[in-house]
Amino acid sequence: MTTEYIGRGDPARTLALLWRDPSRARERAPRKGRTELTADRVIAAAIEVADAEGLAALSMRKVADHLGAGTMSLYTHVPGKAELIDVMLDTVYKETLTTEETPRGWRARVERIARDNLAMYRRHPWILQVAVSRPPLGPGTLGKYEHELSALDGIGLTDLEMDNVLTLIAAYVHGAARGVVEAERAAAETGMTDQEWWQAHEPFLTAVGDFSAYPLAGRVGSASGEAYNAPTDPTGAFEFGLGRLLDGIAVLIDGR
Amino acid sequence: MTTEYIGRGDPARTLALLWRDPSRARERAPRKGRTELTADRVIAAAIEVADAEGLAALSMRKVADHLGAGTMSLYTHVPGKAELIDVMLDTVYKETLTTEETPRGWRARVERIARDNLAMYRRHPWILQVAVSRPPLGPGTLGKYEHELSALDGIGLTDLEMDNVLTLIAAYVHGAARGVVEAERAAAETGMTDQEWWQAHEPFLTAVGDFSAYPLAGRVGSASGEAYNAPTDPTGAFEFGLGRLLDGIAVLIDGR
DNA sequence: ACAGCGTACCGTACGTTGTACGGATAAGTG
DNA sequence: CACTTATCCGTACAACGTACGGTACGCTGT
Incomplete structure (x- = not known):
């Protein structure tokens, strides 16, 4: 609600x-x-x-x-x-600015950024709801931006490309984190586990009837349902997407 | 507010x-x-x-x-x-299920899906705020899922991979669309243009003082500021990210 | 033609929200 | 010991979702 x-x-x-x-x-x-x-x-x-x-x-x-x-x-x-x-x-x-040593290699550094951001969203899920354009220009925001830029500095990207890569990662992680966080909290907030949710829907759904119009959805849906015993597996999806994302950025960087 | x-x-x-x-x-x-x-x-x-x-x-x-x-x-x-x-x-x-002819080639099809989704978010920005896990299992949702799966069917991906690719795209487009939409509506909602927003912040910001701790942020920030005459260029960022994303998916598909 | 029923419609009321306003209290200052 | 000023908060108001109960009217059976 x-x-x-x-x-x-x-x-x-x-x-x-x-x-x-x-x-x-x-x-x-x-x-x-x-x-x-x-x-x-x-x-x-x-x-x-x-x-x-x-x-x-x-x-x-x-x-x-x-x-x-x-x-x-x-x-x-x-x-x-x-x-x-x-x-x-x-x-x-500000809190998330840990002083851990930075990994060597841009790919490991970018991966770390993505995971740090996911961890932040997990700890503070409400951040997913706060607007991002025109962010609060405070020490935390500036520090985070500076920190993340430093992961991309000196590997042959232009300033604009560095900014764009960070925006890409932020957009992806935000979207994927929504899935992860919502799945984590769905049970608590609705008072139903994933199982119960399916059980509440399934009888009614099959009663309404004809799903021959959705053959792929049925096939793929039950494939992932069997694999994870849940409608979706957001954490696995996060890992998969992050891999593709890094591959795509690598095409740009290694192509230089 | x-x-x-x-x-x-x-x-x-x-x-x-x-x-x-x-x-x-x-x-x-x-x-x-x-x-x-x-x-x-x-x-x-x-x-x-x-x-x-x-x-x-x-x-x-x-x-x-x-x-x-x-x-x-x-x-x-x-x-x-x-x-x-x-x-x-x-x-x-349901509305977004147009019967346009589908392009040939997975890359063009996936690109179309991404752009269609962005267009939907532009037309109905409030959708960005609605929860996604455990979606309403209605004809529109099922139809959209089926439609998007069909863009990936028969190109050598497993069912799980197809689902994961769609999740990746959905996550990215959602995140990027937030940027685009918020930038579009920021002026209207706050009663300030981007220019005015900067003008309201800048004097105070420089007064507060010392930004030597953020050299990269300053350099990159003013680089994109000069390029777009605005704090960010979300539409350009969307295009850039989409390109990288497709490159990353291509690594998976063409690698088969 | 008319009684009775069921549905559509809605006025009132309650609890919860952000916050404007004005009053109370007490620490600092002369 | 008066005076100023910052801190703290009680009351009040408009807007919210919606429970509840009442009204009015189309339909059905006679």
């Missing part, structure tokens, strides 16, 4: 929040007997709620409850929900 | 609606002086609203107003909003 979201707040307010200076965070002492509310705590709590219950269930009231604060208190630290989501996104991007 | 949606209704009710028999639609005459309300009219109106204003703005009240009916009258013909969205999706899939 689950309504979903696209973050789009006031640019200036969002930027101020994104680049807020943590060094001079507290100039005033917190009120006695209170755990102080800060932008960081609000953002962290919001991410927790979104991780656990999805963007649909992310409400200002729920975040406030999570913090033991009044709903309207959040607005002291965050301009509104749209801006909050923008900042949540940038915060997660 | 815009909340978004994932359709997930009661399976049995959705199926009944999906496979409803149009031949015996009306057994009772419409009430005098009224244009009769039907499931088809509700669905069509809902698609119109979603096309024009986005899934965020799709409300039962608005659909009813569009039809000159009371809000609760919709529930006579449609079980609820979640089911309505499922059926809207299947209806659009």
Whole structure:
């Protein structure tokens, strides 16, 4: 059921929040007997709620409850929900910037990027619902872009090609991750396993009748059904697609 | 700002609606002086609203107003909003099944599928927000699957590979289409052109300061900025990615 | 012609959402 | 000890999906 979201707040307010200076965070002492509310705590709590219950269930009231604060208190630290989501996104991007050693060879590096992104979507599935064009220009977003560009630098691609390759990977991983994540969470959200879902549909479906118009769908559908014991196998599909994708990029790079 | 949606209704009710028999639609005459309300009219109106204003703005009240009916009258013909969205999706899939002649050669056929899907997302951007796993098992969805499988039949792929290739394409096109569509609609939805958006961010951004940590991002970003006079060029990115994707699939097919 | 029934239609109401507004409280400052 | 200012939050409003119950009218049986 689950309504979903696209973050789009006031640019200036969002930027101020994104680049807020943590060094001079507290100039005033917190009120006695209170755990102080800060932008960081609000953002962290919001991410927790979104991780656990999805963007649909992310409400200002729920975040406030999570913090033991009044709903309207959040607005002291965050301009509104749209801006909050923008900042949540940038915060997660920041987290994903691990300092692991980078593999040798562009193919291994690109593969790593793809897998890191998939892992991020798995940890924070709500990110799949947040708009991407005109991203929040925060340290996390810029850092992630820089990091991913570095995987492609110096192997003979033009700047435009580097950008295009990253866009290609981002598009693919986003799409494939949707499949993986939705399959993972489908059972929990609908209260039905894949098996139960099929069992709920099948009797009705066969009752409605004539599927001779869909011979290929029947053949291929039951082939993958038998192989995975589920309507689809998103993780296997991710691996397959990633392989083809890297092959296609290799044609470009190795052709030089 | 815009909340978004994932359709997930009661399976049995959705199926009944999906496979409803149009031949015996009306057994009772419409009430005098009224244009009769039907499931088809509700669905069509809902698609119109979603096309024009986005899934965020799709409300039962608005659909009813569009039809000159009371809000609760919709529930006579449609079980609820979640089911309505499922059926809207299947209806659009049905529309896209054109009977154009299929090109010769798998590459041209797959390219056509990708472009057809992009065109569909452009016409009905809200589809990008609707969940895909456990799709509505209606005539449109099945027909679309069958149609796309037929482009890959008989060229030496296993059934599983055929399914995986389609999943790959669907994932990529979905991701790329998001970029295209969001760029197209960003101006309208935020009331700012790309230029204005940059102008709103730039002064603040340079004021915040030090971007020496992002040398590649700066170089590549301004390279594509100069080339397209915009932060990104999603349509060009779509073309580039599609080319690489087809190259990668060719490695698999031609390698046989 | 008329009674009775079943369906189509819809007004009202409830709980939930984001957030504008104004009031309360307390830390910092003179 | 007054005054300023930032923090915190209670109340209120409009918009949402939809449960519930009522009304009105076409159809069927007599």
